[in-house]
Amino acid sequence: MLEECRLPYIMKPVNIATGDQFKPEFLAISPNNRMPAIVDPDGPGGRPISVFESGAILQYLGRKTGKFYPADERGRTAVEEWLFWQMGGLGPMAGQAHHFRIYAPEKLQYAIDRYTNEVHRLFGVMNIRLKDRPFLAGKYSIADMACVGWVSRWERQGQDINEFPRLKRWLETVMARPAVERGMKLRVEEASKVDMKDPNVQALLFRQRARTA
Template sequence: MSVSQQNPIDLFYWPTPNGHKITIMLEETGLPYRVVPVNIGKGDQFKPDFLAISPNNRMPAIIDPDGPDGQPISVFESGAILQYLGRKTGQFYPSDERKRVEVEQWLFWQMGGLGPMAGQAHHFRLYAPEKVEYGINRYTNEVNRLYGVMNKRLADRDYLAGEYSIADMACISWTLNWERQGQDPSKFPNVQAWIERLKARPGVERGLAVKTDQPATDLASDKEAQKIMFGQRAT
């Protein structure tokens, strides 16, 4: 489907696995976009202007000035953004219900499983002020189980939903952090082949390369950034 996009989409972004999901999709579809940095190590995600479009104080989020009714629309949550952009362009998110269900199953598998569990593995392995052996083992083992699920799924197909889709885009940037998760992709040959297959796509390569004009935060050593990122409460 051809989409007439007169104005660039504003992408509120920081170069993280969740941010890369959206840069990959935007690069793959060819939609024009403008990166608006959200420096999560400095607390930009708690600024009122950002909370107005992302009430969960998490990036990424987008504002599409050419929304479905011709008016601007904002979308938060990376999975919802992928679905929105897929519907908008008719790309990588099929309209056939059976095929769409296949994509959605694996998209939500990432949103509810791979991403959160890998994120917890990162936290307990790298950022927790105390080495909690139970936490390290719990999340390292769960990510290992999820890699096994993916490896089995990819045994007889090139992509998670059969054809390349937003489900693959959602997963790829998380699997590139395998070392931080205590995993070895050579133990999961189908996953390893899938990773190389996606990395060979120009859109994926460009999406993963998107940076901001601000220096990255070394979260492992920046104690102030850790206070901002971890342990937030409602008040």
């Protein structure tokens, strides 16, 4: 979204393998200790504002710029339906598929099948939706931006994108957008060096319980 709107930004990596996500200064921005989170120094009233959760960030930037988030109620509702569909369905289910297929210390076939099948079902929902429209809400929007990152990882989720020809067409169209290409190229060098099989890293990422303070 930042690239699509040509908004200036500084990317500040958070090293989740060493616990940076639990530092007080980050929790002040993102109390759920997850990425992404943003700080807009030019927020409402000219004062800084922090926003966490990708859906909330996309809505905020859409309202701020007037781009990719319709102002009319009917158009906005269509975008929000698919934005929340991603937040409550595609993202969590694909994330669990990633976890049990790739990162879980033991292979639990039931869990692998459960989440692989659910992602397959969700891909089917998108494929049907795209039957008579180029994008999820008709026009390209923050709903497409929210979904493309997950769909682009279809192999990691145990899917064959060729089973879903309309979804494949949508994915190729979105991925070919210059702003999406620029955004997808952003990588943190240190992240590629994280050993996800390291017990200490797994404890930080997968075995957290509630913190009381």
